Amino acid sequence: MEIKKIAVVTLGCRVNQYESNAIAHDFEKHGYDVVRNKKDADIIIINTCCVTKMAESKSRRTIRHIHNENPDALLVITGCYGQRAGHELLMIPGVALVTGNGEKENLAEIVDDLNERQMPCLDVSNIMMRRHFPAAKIKEKETSRVREYLKIQDGCEQFCTYCIVPYVRGPVVSRPYDDIIAEAKSIESRGFQELVLTGIHTGFYGLDLPDDIGLIDVLKGLLKETTIPRIRMSSLESREISDEIIDLFASEPRLCNHFHIPLQSGDNEILKKMGRPYTREDYLTLTKRIYKAIPDAAISADIIIGFPGESDGAFENTIDVVTNAGFAFIHSFPYSPREGTKAAIFPHRVPGALKDKRQKLILSIGDFYQYRFAERHLWQTLEVLVETKDREGLYQGHTDNFLNVRFRSKKKNLIGKFVRVKATKNDHGILVGDEIEP
Ligand code: SF4
Missing domain, CATH: 3.30.750.210 (Transcription Regulator spoIIAA)
Structure with a gap:
């Protein structure tokens, strides 16, 4: 019997990434050959995201692009977008099956039986009924x-x-x-x-x-x-x-010592409207407590820009928290209404141009804080876990407080090793230096 080749494509967060690995492993156990190149695959699993409108549109674009690249492959959709609105994906050319998050652990079995079904088909169960954790599927x-x-x-x-x-x-x-x-x-x-x-x-x-x-x-x-x-x-x-x-x-x-703590807004009224169970004061007290106990900690945050009702004053309150919290990194996202959520029908939407302006400002403040956090570590000896080596021959990795570090070394095969590095240059928040011999 011909062995079918599958490829798995992931959009969205780390949880999706983890689950994609588990899906690939499960298909292997079912006798499929997992390939990296999508063009070689008979079946392509696309693990989608729906956290923002932009993420959804990227998911749709990716599906279309993959179909153009490999029109003979059967496309199997899974993940959050499939769960939220699988019907929207069903009619995209090439799509054979749309499933949701609840189907991920049995996807190989569902695909095994695909030939017996009329395609394209929708197979999305009620996620609110799920009460168990899928068994661990360890990669080999x-x-x-x-x-x-x-x-x-x-x-x-x-x-x-x-x-x-x-x-x-x-x-x-x-x-x-x-x-x-x-x-x-x-x-x-x-x-x-x-x-x-x-x-x-x-x-x-x-x-x-x-x-x-x-x-x-x-x-x-x-x-x-x-x-x-x-x-x-x-x-x-x-x-x-x-x-x-x-x-x-x-x-x-x-x-x-890296704490990623979603902030979303620095304005108490907006936090209340968002349903976030803390105030700006609570948040700042927490960051101070962390820095007191761990002075070298990196704290980073997610911030939503332009939530309905975010006035100039409310946005200034967010800037105020950002400047007082001492962040090492910031991730910001423009608010986009998600159908079915409470805020989707809130009045006082912030115009797109104003959201863009605020987003640019937050991004530039984020860049500054990233630079400043790196600057504090300049000329220090840092312990770096090496992840990659680039074309210029520089190794790259992170410290425990998630500083991104690039460095020179004459040694070969340092990937996966801990290396002591003296940082001598701050390149826009990325430290550059040399390995220090023990
Ligand atoms: S805590 Fe709030 S933002 Fe985070 S996943 Fe839950 S509902 Fe979404």
Whole structure:
């Protein structure tokens, strides 16, 4: 029997990336050959995103582009866009099947049976009914052994008024503690140097589990049960960063001192309208607490620009928090209404041109803070986990507080190794330097 070739294309966040890897591995177990080049594939899985209008339009563009590149391949759509509005994708040429997030763990089986169905077909289950965490699907083939993601949780029940995620990811589902430790041990045995804990709302870890277990127990368990040199959190909501978590990060060198804490707005009225359960004062108090305990920590944030009702004064309040929080990095996004969310019908929309102007201002402030954070580390000796080597022969990697560093070294094959680097130049927030011999 001819072995079918599949390729997997991922859009959106790290959770999607993690799940794409699991999907590819599952197809391998079902006897498919996973190929990198989409042009060689008989079936192409496209794992979509719908977090903003822009993300949706990118998902549609990608599907069309892939069909033009390889018109003979069957296109199988999965992910958040499929979950939210699969019917919108069904008529795109080349699409054979549209599924949602709930189908990801059985996608290989669904595709196995595809020939028996009339195509194109829609297969999207009710994500609100999902109550279990898909079994771990461990990859055996790796392309690099630097950083690996471990998904510990799915879903969100916060229902921020602008956010579509709770509707497409469903309620909180936490991965059992023992499964997390088992996958972390497997990641360790395969030689990875950095583990990134990821999820949709990681601070809600454990809410649905019968035992009284939370994120802090997972972190302590990973420290005790593995020797992975670096353990990183992908993102944490401000209310879920307790003093106990800060103290643990401060005392444990293996926990990376980078805290990505979504801010979204620095104006209390807007935060209330967004359904965010904190004030600007709470947020600033938290950043001060983190810096007091870990002076070298990097704090980064997501900010939404132009939420309905965001006046000049409200935007100035956001700038004020940004300038007082001491961010190392900022990610900002223009607000786009998501059908089905509460904010989609809020009045007082901010005109596009004004959103663009505010976005440019926030981006330039973000660039400045990134430069300033890097500047603080100039002439210091930094420990860098090496990720890549570029065409000019410079290695590249990150410090534990997520500084991007490029450096020269005469040594070969440093990828996946820890190297001490003296930073001698700040190139727009990226540090450049030389390896220091021990
Ligand atoms: S916390 Fe809010 S923004 Fe984050 S996923 Fe949940 S609803 Fe969306």
